[in-house]
Amino acid sequence: MLYKETLRTNKRDEMIDITTNVKSMVKKSGIKNGIVYVYCPHTTAGITINENADPDVKHDMLMRLDEVYPWEHPKYRHAEGNSASHLKTSTVGNSQVIMIDNGELVLGTWQGIYFCEFDGPRIRTYYLKVVNG
Ligand code: ZN
Numbered sequence: 001m002l003y004k005e006t007l008r009t010n011k012r013d014e015m016i017d018i019t020t021n022v023k024s025m026v027k028k029s030g031i032k033n034g035i036v037y038v039y040c041p042h043t044t045a046g047i048t049i050n051e052n053a054d055p056d057v058k059h060d061m062l063m064r065l066d067e068v069y070p071w072e073h074p075k076y077r078h079a080e081g082n083s084a085s086h087l088k089t090s091t092v093g094n095s096q097v098i099m100i101d102n103g104e105l106v107l108g109t110w111q112g113i114y115f116c117e118f119d120g121p122r123i124r125t126y127y128l129k130v131v132n133g
Pocket of ligand 1: 086
């Protein structure tokens with residue numbers, strides 16, 4: 001089953017917890033055992049898994065990515081002016097695979113799935129491919 005999801009981001013850099021939506025789409029698929037592939041088809045947004053208990057973790061991750069990849073750099077060449085967004089996206093990656101066991105996502109207690117916006121605000125999409133197995 002392939003699902004296309006849409007979401008609206010609100011900031012230039014933002015991590016949006018999509019765990020609840022991924023869980024509900026897996027339930028909707030009816031697949032009890034297998035994997036769900038979460039894929040982001042953008043070049044300036046990605047998907048990652050990290051802590052969803054303390055919101056300061058998101059803050060610190062975004063802050064450090066910004067320090068490593070500043071918005072402006074005298075040696076950037078990309079004319080669109082968003083090289084930092086592309087660099088951050090490749091750093092976090094554009095997909096995650098999560099196992100499904102007995103109808104539940106196999107995630108650690110503190111783990112959540114995040115859509116990572118690095119050039120918002122925009123209307124964005126991501127795909128969920130639920131595979132039986
Ligand atoms: Zn660009």
